[in-house]
Amino acid sequence: MTTTTATPAPPFGRALCAMITPFTDSGALDLDGAQRLADRLVTEGCDGLVLSGTTGESPTTTDAEKSALVRAVREAVGERASIVAGVGTADTRHTVELALDAEKAGADGVLVVTPYYSRPPQDAVEEHFRTVADASGLPVVLYDIPGRTGTRIEPDTMLRLAAHPRIVAVKDCSYDFLGTQKVLSRTELAYYAGCEEHILALYAVGGTGYVSTVANLVPRRLRSILDAFDAGDTARAARLQQQATELIESTMSAGLPGTVTVKALLNDLDLPAGPVRAPLRPADRKTTDGLRSAYERLRAA
Template structure:
């Protein structure tokens, strides 16, 4: 079958992979999380992904993950979708987190491939099916082999698309051919998980993105897909290109996106706080470069309607 972009993507179009704010002492900052979530929604995000890679899920406790969902839900109400990251290297633990996310108020769960153990494709498929069977929430699969060591192969994705609760993929595979093969054979909703690929994947049938850079520039990234939807494909390309300096400094400058996003949020006076070890804060030079790129991007004219 030939896939067309769904009229109503399952979790929205413009999603932010939200950082998890901490206090100066390193505790969960729920007030900060609520304020940041409100700003992101006001900036055009129609979905938030909590406790993903950018949300430092490896270093937050199960209780903190549930508290974060409850707090953000209280702040944003039903205006946007909340997707909770629940992926771990342990199937039983992942199931437990998915059930807890549902009870806390999440609309869906993000499930990454089990990392380190590198299960073969049949075991990987069984893992995702067990999580989807146990939870009543729709599932977004997270394909990021650069971090997990295991690709969710296109044929595995095609099979998983038959599960009624497997509805979406956050794509960080860097395999445009494989992505298009799955898009052409399934109704899975694809989300660009790498900011530099927002327009490229959207143009071939993705429904939106899950962005780290949206923590600091939600309007600028939303404008890319808005321009494309309005038929201004050239304008969309220019908007993507304008964002590339900040995208590169945030995502490809040798530091995890969590570190750079929190550094820039902090510089802007927005909720972020420190990163948790083993991550370390960005240095002064990195922070200066991020702020300069941000200032150039937000000062760019005609963000929404390029001339």
């Protein structure tokens, strides 16, 4: 068994935001809003932006919109931040096409979710990721989120995929901390916490950072958790993580998708967001007021 103790270098930075996709009031793609939001997020401490992921409403944006979004955000942030494009679908061929489109549009990497709905067995999951990784020159982030896809990337599958030269990272929403540590201890995969409550915990055992939906709202506050830990002030890092708990829970665990709650609060703050696309529906006023209250309490902490 090969064991590694060195923390992998962050291939896309440490603090990544799973950026929402702004739409106009009529529901069209808002590229100007996307550029303004991307610039704000990078200015406020994000090392990278993940576009067209779960939070970016990838199931309801077209292939052309995905490519246009990458191009617009690249224009806005230049080389100040990395761009990872979500290209995962339930169809291997379609995923390959999106990966090639993302490469042409200027992405630095691709986020590839486990194929959903068809629930392929592990050998098919592995072949899917290898096929996508072989198709373009971009590094690949595996997206393990079985709560949405219905299929796990099992740790043993991760161990095999880690040998591929372009599979470099994992966005971890597995809620299997033991399995995650098993892979961390035996590979050089860069692990990003995909669940905000795990930011500090994963970082402390050798994770690389996070890909966060809540970072749309408080990018600098979440980054400060990593900064405090890196400075050796673990007590402060723990306190910052704890202070963010209320907003994390209100945004991610209150019965609505994070896309809905984040857009509700961004709109309330007069920041680029716009409506969600059906079948998602907007948050009601009571929910938005609760989010605003949690946000203001965190800012005051």
